[in-house]
Amino acid sequence: NEDISVETMVGTGESNSFQGTFLGNGKTLTFNYTTSWGSYYCAPFRYVKDATIQGLKVKGDIYTYGYYAGGLVACCYGTTNIINCRIGTVIHNWGNDDYSYYYHSGFVAKHWSGALTITGCAYTGCLLTKDTDANMSGFVAYSQGTSLTITNSLFNPNLNVPMPYGQSVNRDRVFVVWSKNVPVTVTNSYYAYRPEKGEPLGTRVYAIIPGDFVTVANAGDVSNVYADSELTFYTTGIQCGDALYAANGQNVSLTLGSQPDCQVTAFAASAGTLSGSGNPYTLTMPEQNVTIGATNVTVNNLQGEGTSENPYTINNADDWRIFSLNVANNNTYNGEYVKLMANISVSEMVGTSEGNSFKGTFLGNNKTLTFTKGSIENVFSEEQCAPFRYVNGATIQDLKVTGAIYTSKKHAGGLIAHCYNTTYITNCHVSTIIYNDCGDNNGRVRHGGIVGLLNDDSNAKLYIQGCSYTGRLLTDRNIEWCGGFVSGLNYYSHAYITNSLYAPGSIPSGWSTSITNSRTFNCGGGDITNCYHTETMGLVQGTRVLAFATDPGNLGDVVYDYGMMTAYQNGILYDGTYYAVPTLPGSGTEQAPYTISSNDEWNLFANIIKNGFNNYNGEFVRLDENISVSTMVGTSDDRSFQGTFLGNNKTLTFTQGSSESAFGEEYCAPFRYVKNATIQDLK
Incomplete structure (x- = not known):
């Protein structure tokens, strides 16, 4: 009666099998399972006999290292009827030996005995395999019963599912792989995709x-x-x-x-x-x-006149769709202004080509545009993906963008996919996460946190000022040539990034940031001025900083106040957080050492070493007050204290663990790692 998610299979053998009528009631059963090596029979209904299953939707992933996996039934006996069911399960065959025994199918893996009838059903999942010789089909893999009848059904695989590295779409049959002297009747049934092997039953549509x-x-x-x-x-x-x-x-x-x-x-x-x-x-x-x-x-037009005093306005997702339709219809807003009046969520992209691209000025008005394209189950499979898919000589300012892009192709960007001519981006803050599910072009996917591609011509210039990227560029395999801000630049095009911040967010479970030949800000030519990062991606660009909840005191003068972001001589203030190069009070000399007077300054001292800002080699650090701490200094040989610590006859009270919860790691001390260091006059 409800949509449910399960990992348990029904049935343990012919005698202990499901033998009744299962009414799916139009609900969705999500079944996810990973088999062990050499195991047999995997499906939500592992064994059925004289059973009827009808009105059920099934989705999920089966990762099989064994034999006979089915999207609905693994093994059926007797008279089996499957009626009005839609199976979207993706079956991943990881076996690569004894391929003649790998029989997997969208509906029934093994038809052991009796009559099997499938009526009014659709397979919309995908059959993926590491071994291209595996025996896989959309409906039945192995049949040795008395008859097999498929009527009013459709094989319509989803070829946009995430495709793990080393797997490819099954090349075998549409409806049945192998039948052992079994009469097979396929009536009024169709296939929208034809695998390579064999002459398929049914009709191609x-x-x-x-x-x-x-x-x-x-x-x-x-x-x-x-x-x-x-x-x-x-x-x-x-x-x-x-x-x-x-x-x-x-x-x-x-x-x-x-x-x-x-x-x-x-x-x-x-x-x-x-x-x-x-x-x-x-x-x-x-x-x-x-x-x-x-x-x-x-196409209907937006409210307003398109002037700077009375711009066209976008008040909701419907207005954004009108905006997108107009650009697609060659109303590019050249020389005109468009203003976002509210926080909205959209999936339509603006711009369809160089000619039909946005050419005006977009005023974000400090509002948030939430853009989502694709999903974990159905990735977007076209190049150039962003809320602004194509821009040409455009200006975009004062905009926040968040959301998620799931793509299997190149040139995704958190804000813009493809820029032509001179583009200006000012005071824009992007936190969109870009998930790359398939290494297109040998892994050279060229995604950018803000811009995916700047066109390859001498007129292509990109100016980014007062912007931030706080999302993530993620992958399930190694990919190449991504940029924290800008990815695809060519020989002639240049990007100029000023007063900006790259501070990527957390990494979700199951994903990585394995991105090689990439750049923290910009993958091509241009200049990077007064820009900061909390971590690097590939080539180091800009200055490393830490995040502070309060003013660290060393930011210097204001360079420019963009409204949502303030750039300083030595850092950035964005969204209530200060980003600056961490430093202790003092100069680090013997006469004027760095000083520690509080628990917070001790923690800052530990963080400076932990994050590689300074190991204090050849410098002096002095304790000026008695303090109590629990943070250890140093995390490894490379990230160790290497200077001179002057205890100044003060007392350092260090506590780690408790009588109820002991510290469970090797190496525990206030100075966890030191190298070529001196520590003196300390209690």
Whole structure:
């Protein structure tokens, strides 16, 4: 009766198997499982006999090092019926020997005996394998029963799932891999993707895709509807979820319309033949996917006049969509102003090409734009991904951006994907996390925390001032050529970054920052002036700083107040946090040593060494007050105290652990690691 997530399999053998009727009730069962080496039979229903399963949706991941994994059933006996089910489980085959025994399938791994009937079902997961010779199929892998019947069903794998390193999409069969003298009947069933091996049963179908500004619906008569598997069969063509499909040569009746906030009066097909002067139109389907585009379109405009005094305004996500549609329709706002009036959440990108790119001035008004593209289960599989996908001679200022991008391609940016000509970004603060799920172009993905790509020409200049990136560039494998601020620069293009901060956030479980040949700020030519970082990414650029809750006292004069950020001579103030090079009072000489007078200054002393700012080699540090501490100084041979510590006859009270909770690591002392050091006159 509810969507649930499980890791337990049902059934332990033929006698202890599920033998009733399971009503999925349109709910989703999330099943995640990792098998051990050489194990047999893995699925949410491990064993069934004379069973019926209907109206169920299943998703999740099965990582198998063994044999016979199924998205729904691992092994079935007797008369088995599967009706109106949608399986989105991704099966990862990690085995790489004895490939002839690796039988995995989207629905049933092994049909052991009896009659198996599958009706009104869709497989929308993906079959991934390390061994390209593994036996995998969308519906049934191994059949040795009395009969196998598949009716009114669709194999429609999601090829945009995250693809772990070393795995590829299965090359084997669509419906059945192997049947041992079993009569197989496939009726009115289709596949939207054809693996390489064998002549598939069923009929190949191709997608009918709505282009920009356009809506598409099948106008034919409905012959069958399976609500839980989200399949609708028409007289001609089928629908899976929101997607339409038809076979080569079919004449499909279509209702064409306009997306909200625009009016389309003429349509065209990218392939095949679109005929008719009004709804319903007829598309004669070719042997390829078809996009239905608009050839005559009018888009609603935003409120305002587009001047600096009375800019166009964006008040909600609908306005952002209108903004995006206008740019796609060649209203690029060149010389005009657009102002964000509220915090909004969006997924539409602005700009579709160099010609249809944003060319105006965007006033963020200190508001937050939350941008999300893709998901952990369905990554965005196109190059150039950002809220501003293409800009050309644009200015963007006073904007905060957050959210997440899940991508398998190149040139994602937290703010802009692709810049042309001279671009100005001022007082923009990006915390978007970019998840790279697939090392495209041999790992050279070229993502940037703020900008993904600056075009390769002598006119391409990028000026970034008073900005910060506090998100993360993440990957599930090693990737290359990313920049904390800017990634893709070429020989002629240059970026100039001033008074800015790179302070990346935490790393979520299961992800890493394994990024080589990368740069802390900028992967190409240009200048970096008065910029700071809390950690490096690849090549060190700018100055290393620590974060302080209060003014550390050594920031110097204000260089520029951007509003949301203040740049100083020796650091940055952003979002209530000070970023500065840490230092103790004093000069470090024997006559004027650095001084420690409090627990906070002792902790700062430890942090300076821990983070590699100073090991005090050749310098003097003096304790000026009796203090009590628990922090240890030094973390390793390289990060050790290497100077002279003057105890000044003061008392250092050090406590670590307790009688109830002892300290459980090696090496415990107030000075945990020292090297070539002197410590004197200390109690």
